[in-house]
Amino acid sequence: MTLWLTLLTNPSFANSIYLILFETMFCYWIAIKYPKLKILKNLCWVGALLSNILLFLILASRWFISGYFPLSNLYESLLFLDWCLLFILLIIERKNKTKLIGAIILPVALLIISFANLILPSPMQSATPLVPALQSNWLMMHVSMMMLSYSTLILGSLLSILFLVITNAPKFNLLLTKKNIKAQLLENIDNWSYRTIGLGFPFLTIGIIAGAVWANEAWGSYWSWDPKETWALITWLVFAAYIHARLTQGWIGKKAAILGSLGFFVVWICYLGVNFLGQGLHSYGFLS
Amino acid sequence: MIKLKFLRVFAKLKLAILFLLMIAGFSIIGTIIEQDQSIDYYQNSYSNLLFFDKIEFWKLLIFFGLDHIYKTWWFLFLLFLFGTCLLSCTFTQQFPTLRLARRCNFKLTQKEFKKQPYNMKLNNLYFFKCLKNFKAKNYNLFHQKNIIYCYKGILGRFAPIIVHIAMLLVLMGNTIAAFGSFNAQELIAKGEIFQIQNTISKSFFTRIPDYPIRVNDFWIEYGTENNIKQFYSNLSILNPNGNESLHKTISVNFPLRFKNLTFYQTDWNIIGLRIKLRNQNYQLPLTSLTKVKNIWVTWIPFNKDLGLTLILNNFNGNFSLYTNDGSSLGIFNIGDQIPNFMELKIFEIIYETGLQIKADPGITLIYFGFGLLIVSSLVSYFSFTQFWLAKTENEFFIGATTNRAKLNLRFEFLNLSLPFKLN
Numbered sequence: 001m002t003l004w005l006t007l008l009t010n011p012s013f014a015n016s017i018y019l020i021l022f023e024t025m026f027c028y029w030i031a032i033k034y035p036k037l038k039i040l041k042n043l044c045w046v047g048a049l050l051s052n053i054l055l056f057l058i059l060a061s062r063w064f065i066s067g068y069f070p071l072s073n074l075y076e077s078l079l080f081l082d083w084c085l086l087f088i089l090l091i092i093e094r095k096n097k098t099k100l101i102g103a104i105i106l107p108v109a110l111l112i113i114s115f116a117n118l119i120l121p122s123p124m125q126s127a128t129p130l131v132p133a134l135q136s137n138w139l140m141m142h143v144s145m146m147m148l149s150y151s152t153l154i155l156g157s158l159l160s161i162l163f164l165v166i167t168n169a170p171k172f173n174l175l176l177t178k179k180n181i182k183a184q185l186l187e188n189i190d191n192w193s194y195r196t197i198g199l200g201f202p203f204l205t206i207g208i209i210a211g212a213v214w215a216n217e218a219w220g221s222y223w224s225w226d227p228k229e230t231w232a233l234i235t236w237l238v239f240a241a242y243i244h245a246r247l248t249q250g251w252i253g254k255k256a257a258i259l260g261s262l263g264f265f266v267v268w269i270c271y272l273g274v275n276f277l278g279q280g281l282h283s284y285g286f287l288s
Numbered sequence: 289m290i291k292l293k294f295l296r297v298f299a300k301l302k303l304a305i306l307f308l309l310m311i312a313g314f315s316i317i318g319t320i321i322e323q324d325q326s327i328d329y330y331q332n333s334y335s336n337l338l339f340f341d342k343i344e345f346w347k348l349l350i351f352f353g354l355d356h357i358y359k360t361w362w363f364l365f366l367l368f369l370f371g372t373c374l375l376s377c378t379f380t381q382q383f384p385t386l387r388l389a390r391r392c393n394f395k396l397t398q399k400e401f402k403k404q405p406y407n408m409k410l411n412n413l414y415f416f417k418c419l420k421n422f423k424a425k426n427y428n429l430f431h432q433k434n435i436i437y438c439y440k441g442i443l444g445r446f447a448p449i450i451v452h453i454a455m456l457l458v459l460m461g462n463t464i465a466a467f468g469s470f471n472a473q474e475l476i477a478k479g480e481i482f483q484i485q486n487t488i489s490k491s492f493f494t495r496i497p498d499y500p501i502r503v504n505d506f507w508i509e510y511g512t513e514n515n516i517k518q519f520y521s522n523l524s525i526l527n528p529n530g531n532e533s534l535h536k537t538i539s540v541n542f543p544l545r546f547k548n549l550t551f552y553q554t555d556w557n558i559i560g561l562r563i564k565l566r567n568q569n570y571q572l573p574l575t576s577l578t579k580v581k582n583i584w585v586t587w588i589p590f591n592k593d594l595g596l597t598l599i600l601n602n603f604n605g606n607f608s609l610y611t612n613d614g615s616s617l618g619i620f621n622i623g624d625q626i627p628n629f630m631e632l633k634i635f636e637i638i639y640e641t642g643l644q645i646k647a648d649p650g651i652t653l654i655y656f657g658f659g660l661l662i663v664s665s666l667v668s669y670f671s672f673t674q675f676w677l678a679k680t681e682n683e684f685f686i687g688a689t690t691n692r693a694k695l696n697l698r699f700e701f702l703n704l705s706l707p708f709k710l711n
Contacts, residue, residue: 128515129511129512129513129515129517131515131516132516132517132518132519132539132540132541133540133541135517135518135540135541136541138541187694187695188695191693191694191695192695194692195692195693195695198668198669198692199669201665202662202665202666202668202669205661205662205665206662206665206666209658209661209662212658213655213658216651217541217543218540218541218552219552219554219644220471220543220550220552220554220644220646220648221471221646222651222654225315225318225323225358227319230315230316230318230319231315231319233312233315234312234315234316237308237309237311237312238309238312240308241305241308241309244301244304244305245305247448247691247692248301249301249302249305274319
């Protein structure tokens with residue numbers, strides 16, 4: 001048992017996920033070019049599933065060793081974000097035959113895991129005891145909901161970016177020889193983007209509310225305009241504008257995609273960028 | 289009617305989105321410029337920033353209140369305008385659609401069908417056969433002679449209205465909080481009785497309760513790695529006669545609620561030492577260093593210029609002593625007899641606990657709004673799908689629309705209608 005645990009928490013184990021994701025990413029890319037190769041499709045599925053299971057095992061063993069929900073520092077939250085992204089990918093793969101979504105998620109997943117394993121200094125990768133303020137059941141609710149919403153919104157806004165890239169790049173014809181196929185694909189991407197953001201938005205709402213309730217339980221103020229909070233609100237406002245523009249104003253296609261892709265940057269600023277701005281309640285202890 | 293017209297101006301979605309993005313924009317400024325600092329801070333940080341070689345940026349910053357942007361009148365006014373938008377949208381746009389939705393929405397003419405995003409002409413013979421499929425897919429059917437209306441996911445249509453109402457409740461709770469809430473912070477040494485005095489924020493109508501509160505005890509729990517695990521304060525709330533009316537131990541994340549007040553464990557400090565010198569008890573103050581965290585220093589005087597410097601830099605109750613010339617005497621524990629120094633004994637560290645005390649009359653409404661918001665925003669994901677069917681003497685039209693999941697509807701529409709398509 002202990003042998004397994006030491007193996008699972010070993011950094012080189014996380015590096016193996018890095019390699020699997022790297023391989024899977026190319027599988028997805030090649031699968032777009034050659035959609036009829038069955039073995040590639042299977043490789044994609046196996047790679048995504050395997051890395052998802054491995055990430056789960058790493059987080060579970062951390063949970064087992066430290067005794068608390070493994071989302072207390074940047075490293076763990078990055079791994080969890082990766083897990084969420086791959087999990088969403090697996091769900092979509094089951095319902096949808098397209099390899100396009102995998103082809104755009106995998107590079108992001110790969111970047112996240114390489115940032116977590118290669119750039120983040122090793123003291124920050126190890127689990128440290130929780131400070132009193134974090135010892136609450138709301139930690140689980142707040143952080144997991146936030147990460148889930150980040151991953152959903154990242155995917156949704158990536159699809160918006162993809163929409164813009166395909167419409168603006170005249171040479172984007174990997175398999176799109178006919179014009180009506182391109183139009184069909186664009187319509188699909190447009191609606192996928194909308195539906196994904198539409199799901200991520202309530203998750204973000206729940207995440208922010210869970211944080212507000214927690215803050216009110218811990219120190220008696222549910223909103224204190226801390227930079228992280230403010231950016232979460234900004235993210236919420238941007239996506240609220242996106243959803244209203246689509247639902248009520250009837251925006252589709254390019255106009256909506258521009259607003260959606262703006263959300264991609266806002267999510268990343270909210271998740272990581274705020275920590276460059278200065279210290280707040282949500283400091284990860286990085287770059288200070 | 290005039291009132292409604294006035295509201296209609298605010299019900300424009302473009303205006304609401306403009307406000308949303310403006311709030312977002314100003315909020316960004318607040319995260320870039322450090323908030324709630326002293327004027328000196330801004331003067332130093334932005335000393336080189338000039339506009340038109342004349343106007344200093346920090347003066348502008350102070351003038352527009354960018355140092356406390358979220359409390360400026362214009363930011364609050366923006367929030368108020370946004371609230372007005374929300375309110376007017378709910379009353380002038382959403383409630384009327386609710387009334388419309390209750391009416392059965394039949395479509396008759398070919399023109400109306402052509403307007404739908406998905407429409408087709410089907411084989412006249414299959415009009416009633418088609419209905420079975422709608423039933424199987426859990427659609428609600430309304431039938432009138434030769435016209436049919438069916439829909440699914442009506443909750444997805446109503447939920448956004450609930451989302452707006454929930455947000456209005458939260459904003460209302462916030463406004464109520466402005467009348468009658470207060471926030472106080474107290475640093476109280478162990479064993480002392482206090483009344484709430486040091487209020488940080490307080491509204492005009494607030495009456496601060498005056499019953500005495502006693503801090504019976506304060507202690508810190510340590511984890512295995514010498515880390516702080518938890519802070520505890522044992523509090524008694526007394527009535528005016530000095531009798532205990534409530535007694536509870538609080539810790540971070542586990543506050544005490546008494547009537548409308550909530551007591552939070554938020555801070556702590558070390559303020560002094562109790563020492564024994566020549567059989568006499570003394571109490572000495574400790575000062576903490578401003579630049580380094582969690583180091584306390586004091587000087588134990590024996591006479592005018594002879595004494596010991598004491599440094600406390602951990603939570604285990606051990607400390608180091610230095611003589612006048614700076615040489616170390618070693619590390620000692622609380623209760624140790626210090627040799628050679630007039631029977632000096634340090635027997636207690638005096639802690640004080642930092643409490644935050646808050647009353648917020650709006651919180652129930654806000655929590656209710658939060659709960660409503662969670663449920664309704666999730667339900668909003670459902671797509672509201674409508675189908676219309678109409679049969680004339682020799683033609684059979686079908687049309688469909690949805691507000692969200694357009695791709696799903698395409699499949700569903702083709703599924704339902706292709707088998708009956710008119711060739």
